[in-house]
Amino acid sequence: MAQKLNNFDMVIFGATGDLAMRKLLPCLYQAHAAGLLHPQGRILGVSRSQLNTSDFLAKVEKDSKIHIKQHFTDELWQSFIQRIQYLTVDVNTPEHFQTLRQTVQSRSQTDNVIIYLSTAPKFFAPACKNLAEVGLNADNVRIVLEKPLGTDLPSSQQINADVAQYFKEEQIYRIDHYLGKESLQNVLPLRFGNVFFEPIWNKDFVKSVQITIAEQLGVEERGEFYDITGALRDMVQNHIIQMLCFVAMEQPKSLSADDVRDEKLKVVAALKPMTSADVDKNVVRAQYVAHESQKGYLQENNVPANSRTETYVAIRAEIDTPRWQGVPFYLRTGKRLAARSAEIVLNFKEQENGLFGNHANRLVISLQPDETVSAKMFVKQVGNGLNVQAAEMVLDMGKTSNERRAEAYELLLREVIDGRLSLFNRRDELEKAWEWVMPILENWANSPIAPHTYAASSWGPKAAQDLLAQDGNVWLEEQI
Ligand code: NAP
Numbered sequence: 001m002a003q004k005l006n007n008f009d010m011v012i013f014g015a016t017g018d019l020a021m022r023k024l025l026p027c028l029y030q031a032h033a034a035g036l037l038h039p040q041g042r043i044l045g046v047s048r049s050q051l052n053t054s055d056f057l058a059k060v061e062k063d064s065k066i067h068i069k070q071h072f073t074d075e076l077w078q079s080f081i082q083r084i085q086y087l088t089v090d091v092n093t094p095e096h097f098q099t100l101r102q103t104v105q106s107r108s109q110t111d112n113v114i115i116y117l118s119t120a121p122k123f124f125a126p127a128c129k130n131l132a133e134v135g136l137n138a139d140n141v142r143i144v145l146e147k148p149l150g151t152d153l154p155s156s157q158q159i160n161a162d163v164a165q166y167f168k169e170e171q172i173y174r175i176d177h178y179l180g181k182e183s184l185q186n187v188l189p190l191r192f193g194n195v196f197f198e199p200i201w202n203k204d205f206v207k208s209v210q211i212t213i214a215e216q217l218g219v220e221e222r223g224e225f226y227d228i229t230g231a232l233r234d235m236v237q238n239h240i241i242q243m244l245c246f247v248a249m250e251q252p253k254s255l256s257a258d259d260v261r262d263e264k265l266k267v268v269a270a271l272k273p274m275t276s277a278d279v280d281k282n283v284v285r286a287q288y289v290a291h292e293s294q295k296g297y298l299q300e301n302n303v304p305a306n307s308r309t310e311t312y313v314a315i316r317a318e319i320d321t322p323r324w325q326g327v328p329f330y331l332r333t334g335k336r337l338a339a340r341s342a343e344i345v346l347n348f349k350e351q352e353n354g355l356f357g358n359h360a361n362r363l364v365i366s367l368q369p370d371e372t373v374s375a376k377m378f379v380k381q382v383g384n385g386l387n388v389q390a391a392e393m394v395l396d397m398g399k400t401s402n403e404r405r406a407e408a409y410e411l412l413l414r415e416v417i418d419g420r421l422s423l424f425n426r427r428d429e430l431e432k433a434w435e436w437v438m439p440i441l442e443n444w445a446n447s448p449i450a451p452h453t454y455a456a457s458s459w460g461p462k463a464a465q466d467l468l469a470q471d472g473n474v475w476l477e478e479q480i
Contacts, residue, residue, distance in 0.1 A: 005038040006111040008417050009104050013127060014118035015045025015056070015086065019146065021063040024118060025084075027410035032080045033071045034404060036414060040109060046089040046100065047119075056086035071404075091119070091127040101134035114416055116144040125162035132166035144173040144416055151233060152441060153434040160427045173416050174425040178239040178342075180408030180415075183371040183397055185423070187246040187344070188255075190365070190373065197363075198251075200348070202323045207360070208473050210330045210345040211243050214337040218288065218295070218456070219311070223302035230309040232285075232437060235333040241268060241433045242425075243367075244329060247344055248319050257421035261429060268432040272318045279443040282317070285310035286452035286461040288336040294456035297336075308444070310451055311335045314464040315440075316471075328471055332464060336456040338477070342367040345476050356388045364476070371397035390480075 010028070012020050031037050045056055060081065068077075087103055089096040104113055115131060117124055124145065131137055145163065150156025163172060178184055191197050200206070213235055219226040226234070245264035252259040274282060288311050289296040297303060297311050312334030319329060348361040362376040373395040378388040398405070406414075415423050452461035459477055468474055 003036075005036070005041075006417050006419070007038040007109055008041045008112050008114055009044060009110050010042070010114040010116060010413075010417075011044045011046055011100065011104070012116045012118055013046055013089070013091065013123070014146075016047040016049050016051075016059065017118060019118045020045070021060070022067050023407075023409045024116065024413070025060060025064040026067040027407055027413055029068055029077070029080050030071060030406065030410050031414055032083070033073075033076045034406075037083075037417075038111075040107075041083060041417070043084045044100075044103060045084060045086045048088065048090045050088050051086055053084070053086045057081055057084060060084065091123045091130065094130050094133060097130040097134045097136070101136055104136065111140070112417070112419065113138075113141045114144060115141060116146075116416075118146050121145075121149065121159050124159055128163050128166040137166045137171070139171075141167075142171050142173055142416055142419065143167050144175060146175050147238060148229070148233065149174060149430060150434065151229075153431065153438050156431055156434045160431065164427070169427060170421065172424075172427070173412075173421065174427075174430060175412060176238050176242055176425055177408045177412065178242050178367075179423040179425075180410075180412040181367050182405060182411070183365065183367045184243060184246055186373075186397065187365060188260075192251050201346075203325050203327045205348055206327055206346050207349045208328045208330065208347045208468075208471065209247060210347070210476060211240055211247070211332070211343075212345075212476070213239060213243075213333040213342045214339055214459075215333075215335045216337060216340045216457070218336045219297065219300050219303065221301065223300045226311075227303050227307055227309045231311055231313045231333050231335070232440060236313060236315065236331060237433050237437045238425075240331050240333060241436075243342075243344060244317075244331065245429075247346075248321075248324060248329070250321075250323070255422065257424075258426075260422045261426045265426070265429045265432060266321075267319060268429055268436060270320045270324075271436045272320050273436065274439045276439060276443045279440050280447075280449075282315060282467070283440055283443075284312075284314040284452060284461060284463040284467055285444060286312040286334070286454050286463070288312070288334075288456045289453045291455035291457060294336065296453075296456065308451055310444075312337075312454060312460050312464070314460065314467055316467055328473070330468060330473070330475075332460065332475075334454075334460055338457055338459050340369055343476070347473070347479075356386070359388070359390075362479070373397070 012024060014020055087100055089100050117127055149159050191201060245267045248267045249263040252263045287297040298305055298307060314332040317329045317331055344365040346363040350358040350360045352358050359378045364374045366372045375393045377391055377393055379391045381387040381389045412423060452463045454461040
């Protein structure tokens with residue numbers, strides 16, 4: 001049965017910006033090309049610049065089209081850009097919002113209006129206030145908030161409180177693009193839709209869990225942004241904690257947005273809080289330093305020479321629930337590491353039955369660069385006798401279906417159009433995550449201890465290896 005497509009108006013604030021050009025418009029094109037957008041669905045690009053629609057389309061032609069890497073035809077492109085209009089709307093100019101309202105209300109056939117705030121968060125409050133003043137916060141309006149949603153707990157609470165003055169929680173879609181990744185979503189059916197995993201997915205069988213997001217790139221031209229952000233805010237508070245929730249949560253009552261988000265919230269709330277002394281013991285921060293032809297962080301453009309911002313962080317966390325009592329969760333992320341990857345690793349306890357020696361199974365769920373699930377097993381060596389050797393059983397997610405696999409942003413944009421909230425963060429989850437990282441931020445702000453260092457293109461500082469060594473563990477790349 002063909003899926004019902006919702007008619008929509010999508011108003012993109014920040015339409016001239018980098019995110020809109022590189023991601024939002026190309027992803028909407030892909031949805032259009034696949035026939036997944038309602039034929040009358042409209043895209044209203046808005047920003048401060050004084051442009052008309054044809055100026056804007058010329059910019060889209062120049063800055064956005066180049067980011068469409070597949071399924072491009074001139075015919076589809078021409079039909080796609082028919083959907084696009086441009087309006088000048090300065091978030092601080094109430095009169096501009098009257099014009100926006102008139103444009104949105106110029107047709108009656110809209111199932112929903114989506115307001116995508118792809119701007120710096122300081123514009124969220126005036127934008128929401130001005131939208132509400134012209135009635136663009138009615139029940140059929142959904143508002144999408146781009147990250148970063150705050151830089152600490154108080155600023156995150158402030159943003160949420162500002163938006164909540166004008167929009168109900170069920171109208172708010174907080175973006176974390178990791179939730180748009182098929183291979184992260186796949187953790188739920190893998191765990192709760194198969195008989196294999198759930199019985200062993202707990203402290204009795206799992207020795208430790210590792211969650212890694214590794215980037216090969218350095219800060220490139222984003223030194224100024226990165227230096228006030230750092231790895232903890234950029235990656236851990238959001239993406240890594242979301243990955244952790246999928247691995248650690250209990251089975252939700254249903255797949256409804258609130259049932260899923262209730263279970264995720266319980267995981268974040270059960271993360272053991274850290275004192276400052278715990279931070280010294282369980283958290284490693286580091287900066288990359290020059291190696292061979294690669295610059296160190298402090299030599300990057302727009303980075304102060306005395307910066308203490310971390311480009312790497314590793315954390316030993318624990319989750320205080322009956323399922324996970326005592327199991328270390330090692331979380332790490334960094335720039336200029338040896339490889340690009342995002343993965344979840346479950347290291348199982350050694351199997352001690354005496355017949356085949358003491359071997360430990362391992363499950364690796366890889367989100368990037370490949371989307372695979374690999375189980376390390378022990379199998380018979382070829383030849384006489386019954387000696388065993390390690391082997392990997394690999395499920396390549398790319399081969400499970402011939403369907404086109406959409407990029408995370410496209411999938412999330414379609415979820416907003418369809419009004420499904422489960423892949424978006426609820427306010428309480430987000431604020432709990434901030435609550436948990438706050439002692440780390442506070443410790444670092446006051447600590448006399450400088451960040452550790454690691455050579456560019458290595459796997460991070462020695463201190464991160466020591467963090468695991470104290471439990472008798474090693475990171476995935478050092479495992480045999
Ligand atoms: P950007 O390139 O700096 O663009 C900012 C946009 O905001 C421009 O369209 C600008 O319009 C608009 N703007 C500025 N002041 C305005 C005002 N007073 N009224 C209306 N519009 C105004 O930023 P970006 O990289 O696209 O990022 C947008 C948001 O997404 C940021 O919060 C960023 O942190 C987040 N984000 C970005 C990326 C990314 O890859 N770029 C990834 C994740 C999250 P004018 O050009 O007309 O001035």
